[in-house]
Amino acid sequence: MIPAVTSPLRPVARPAPARSAGFNLFMTVDAVSGIWQYGLDLAMELDRHGIGVTLAVLGPEPSQEQLRATRAIRGLDLRVPGAALEWSALARNEIEMAAWMVAREAERAQADLIHLNSPALAALAPFRAPVVAATHGCVATWWMAMRGGRLPPDLVWRAALTAEGCRRADLLLAPTRAFAEATAATYGLSAPPRVVPNGRRSAAARGHRSPAGSASPFAFAAGRLWDEAKNARILDGVAGRIDLPFLAAGPLKGPNAAEFGPRHLRALGVLSEQDVTRWLSGAPIYVSAARYEPFGLGVLEAAEAGCALVLSDIPTHRELWDEAAIFLPPDDEAGFACAIETVAADPAIRARLGAEAQARAAAYTAEAMAEGVLGAYRSVLERSEPCAGVAW
Template sequence: MSEASELRLLLTADAVGGVWTHAVELAAGLSSAGVATTLATLGPAPTPRQIAAAEVYPGVTVAPTGLPLDWLARSAGEISDAAEALAAFARAASADVVHLHSAAYALADYGVPVIVSCHSCLATWWETMRDGPPAADFEWRVAATAHGHVAADRLVAPTAAFARATRAAYGLAHEPVVVPNGIGAAPRDEPVSPGAASVFTVGRLWDEAKDVATLDLAAARIAVPFEAAGALASPDGAAAIRLQTIQALGQLSADEVRARLARRPVFASAARYEPFGLAALEAARAGCPLVLSDIPTLRELWNGAALFAAPGDADGFADHIARLLDAPNERAHFGALARQRSRRFTRDAMTAGMLRLYREALSAPDHVGAAA
């Protein structure tokens, strides 16, 4: 396939959280490059509003498959059956390249190059969040992911730190290629004024890896509104959080989140496990000052453009947030630093990186369609 305009892509996503945002941004960028993208969703179906927002881009079609998310599947057989169904779906869509957000689904015969995004996985999550060997329920899931890594034509990660972690966790011969996530166009280079004297966070609040509990403790020491957007319970109801101090706003639309970020509150993330962190990028793009957990991926992306607290250090988060709240000029300074850094992570840059991967995979002599 010599020209992007000839390319037909099957791109998977789920309809909740950062994977959806990433997939739609990538599909939008590929649309501008003339690529036709079928956005195949796994797990709960996207809302009509989500579908409309994605399909506004020429060549983008949202196709809910009803297939399970890998981390909610109940057995290895269920993942295997879903992978075969997804391969049949890709053939029906006449895909030239398949781009998966779960390595476990790479085990089927797609007949075309398969790219796997290493954006999150149970093995790296376990190594960060737990001690000792994985639980029995994790073992078969991790094995399926490991086999999928080997089966894929190319692996891609959003940060070098997570690429290293993925290679170490699975004993890969090589690290995944790094293509950072990106959103929209680069922001205009303009002054950033002090934003609202408030604090905001957004994400899967129920997910212990996001460690909103630490922010809730920090919020007790902060005398301004501290709001959090996102679900308090996981999709299967197995995990939930109850916030004592932070005001929970529930699940907000992308437009509603952007409206809050436009006020430029202090944005806080205490994540212990975060392969990239699109929410922090969206906040930085709006000119919000960032207070982040000091983990390798976030340090890689935002070193010199954010304040960092040790994971789990509620007092450290409270001190940094209070420092910014007490000094409007410093809020503006760190907001400007964050916005300037965000210029590195654009939709166009991400799209160019992914297109290079697709073309490399298509031109490789050992892929199924190479002689076509």
């Protein structure tokens, strides 16, 4: 359990939400993780509900391709305040400065509701509107899954901030039941976060064409390959055991000198969304050996494309894809290799697994995610001002 942190913040009076058909939402995102896709898909759906959205990008600036994607959202107000990204910050004062910058930008945007995709920010600055915090991953749950035992000193203060932020938020969200329970247990929360599964707009809805599938089977993985939680080391060993091509998309270098050098995987580097869609349209066998995964947008995108799934047997994957994938222990290199070759050798198995994954993916759409998040927003706004005339 993570202890609380002390803070000099005093309660701040919060104004009532805007009395209009919609309201103004202020949301934090970053341009280096799946939170970018989460934020954009959610903003697109909220815009259709008449809700004004301001996105504040923490950490590195968005790429030109990412900026182009934002132009499809009519009412979006995009801001890049130059604030540090919580999980890559080197000191507490960087996160504290980021929290105050976010609070100031939210006030300037006249936000009626604030959606923090980094709960630690809620621990360090006063916010003048209700706060919904969403936890998509954190250092403490990562450590418990990857190492176990006591946190090292560099992670203790980070985890304490996250714990306090989770407690200060008016409502806490998580993308899966498994991760909600892990979060509650790790931080000693009185109740687990409210579960709203992530979702994605389809490739077609994102303007990506899907060409005909590949005639020859191949294996494919995508994600932050430098992050040891993605277990790329095992994937690399699997690639050395199988006769078919095994391609991997994603960065090899991460913050704080993290790096992965593949020997057998064919590394494609960082690809655009459209390029990833092209590879998935070839109906590869999608492989994830992740040891820690709060949700897994890459798996969802592969399933939506009709790929057969071969996944690590961890609680999140079981919760989302049970009976729609082949499961193996995360470090079973020989087992992954055998499963991939078995699926590759039998078109009927590939087709059946792909169809089952695609059918399951239909439950995890951006529309369903937005409905769940709107329900969460509604509950917070109603509690903060029971008489507010916000139409839903």
